[in-house]
Amino acid sequence: MTEKQEILNIGIDLGTSRSAISASNGRRDWVESFVGWPKDFVARKVLGKAILFGQEALENRLSLDIYRPLERGVIKDGSERSAAAVKELIRHLIETAKGDNGYTQTRAIVGVPAESFKVNKLAIINLVSDFADTIMVVSEPFSVAYGLNALTNAMVIDIGAGTMDFCIMRGTMPAEADQRTILTAGDHIDAHLDTLLRERYPAADFTLNMVRRFKEQHSFVGQPPAPVIVELPVAGKPTAHDITMEMRRACESILPAMVETTLELIAGFDPEFQKQVRNNIILAGGGSQIRGLREHLEGVLKEYGPCAVQTTADPLFGGADGALAMAVDMPEEYWEKR
Ligand SMILES: Nc1ncnc2c1ncn2[C@@H]1O[C@H](COP(=O)(O)OP(=O)(O)OP(=O)(O)O)[C@@H](O)[C@H]1O
Numbered sequence: 001m002t003e004k005q006e007i008l009n010i011g012i013d014l015g016t017s018r019s020a021i022s023a024s025n026g027r028r029d030w031v032e033s034f035v036g037w038p039k040d041f042v043a044r045k046v047l048g049k050a051i052l053f054g055q056e057a058l059e060n061r062l063s064l065d066i067y068r069p070l071e072r073g074v075i076k077d078g079s080e081r082s083a084a085a086v087k088e089l090i091r092h093l094i095e096t097a098k099g100d101n102g103y104t105q106t107r108a109i110v111g112v113p114a115e116s117f118k119v120n121k122l123a124i125i126n127l128v129s130d131f132a133d134t135i136m137v138v139s140e141p142f143s144v145a146y147g148l149n150a151l152t153n154a155m156v157i158d159i160g161a162g163t164m165d166f167c168i169m170r171g172t173m174p175a176e177a178d179q180r181t182i183l184t185a186g187d188h189i190d191a192h193l194d195t196l197l198r199e200r201y202p203a204a205d206f207t208l209n210m211v212r213r214f215k216e217q218h219s220f221v222g223q224p225p226a227p228v229i230v231e232l233p234v235a236g237k238p239t240a241h242d243i244t245m246e247m248r249r250a251c252e253s254i255l256p257a258m259v260e261t262t263l264e265l266i267a268g269f270d271p272e273f274q275k276q277v278r279n280n281i282i283l284a285g286g287g288s289q290i291r292g293l294r295e296h297l298e299g300v301l302k303e304y305g306p307c308a309v310q311t312t313a314d315p316l317f318g319g320a321d322g323a324l325a326m327a328v329d330m331p332e333e334y335w336e337k338r
């Protein structure tokens with residue numbers, strides 16, 4: 001158990017598929033962004049809980065009203081239930097980070113997909129305000145950049161589930177023009193792979209969740225590192241299926257928009273510094289783990305001059321750690337007072 005402190009600083013990465021927290025007391029945790037309420041009193045009795053999160057919610061989804069509240073980066077369809085789900089998710093993370101310790105003040109920085117930042121910033125501040133004394137909402141790629149100290153002449157590409165968020169850093173807080181969001185990210189690959197597999201193997205039985213797991217195990221672009229063989233049931237019998245080419249096509253489907261947006265943002269940067277940005281590109285988020293992605297982007301950008309693309313060491317906690325570092329550094333006057 002960590003010592004009691006006066007102020008608890010918290011960094012949260014509120015993601016479409018996964019949400020993570022890092023706190024100044026050393027606690028870290030993450031949960032898949034699913035929230036479920038028991039459907040009726042029977043379900044409640046069976047489950048023994050009023051609310052379930054993450055993997056546990058997913059496993060019990062038949063007895064739950066289940067939400068993945070941040071689809072495509074914004075609070076899904078603006079519904080009250082989705083907002084309540086976001087709120088419960090934040091409560092769950094903050095309570096886990098606080099543990100039994102008492103703090104006189106809690107300061108939280110929440111990194112959200114760039115699109116939520118535009119649309120839902122105030123809504124998110126309101127949702128967090130019950131659990132923290134002071135709050136700031138920042139865009140996700142900015143918190144990643146902050147955590148890596150890539151604050152000037154750098155570009156972060158955060159490849160999440162709902163969105164791919166770009167942020168170019170000029171040594172100041174990024175403005176809206178320095179950021180872009182596109183919708184071709186992890187969920188898009190899953191949907192595409194699902195379609196391709198249904199076309200090729202109509203007799204096989206599988207769900208979108210299974211497709212996502214296959215992707216997380218075997219994703220690649222370019223030359224296949226090895227054939228991708230997975231087991232899918234056919235009339236109840238587990239059967240090996242080769243999905244190498246479908247995997248490649250689905251993963252490569254995010255490349256054109258990714259390359260185009262990267263080039264566009266660099267072209268809009270001060271020409272004297274474009275070379276430095278090209279040498280300081282950082283891939284973050286779960287999608288950055290796609291094999292061959294870094295090399296592909298470097299290959300394309302090389303045509304414009306020397307370049308270097310790197311991948312963050314910690315795609316799961318990079319955003320939360322960056323938001324925490326920012327919370328620790330942030331001068332008093334920047335915080336939203338309530
Ligand atoms: N090894 C992998 N290869 C390819 N994709 C992966 C891998 N591991 C995770 N992913 C994908 O990364 C995405 C999740 O990444 P991340 O946790 O950064 O997203 P998020 O923050 O929840 O989403 P968003 O930023 O859009 O709100 C999912 O689509 C997941 O399937």
Ligand SMILES: [Mg+2]
Binds near residue numbers: 015161285
């Ligand atoms: Mg994210």
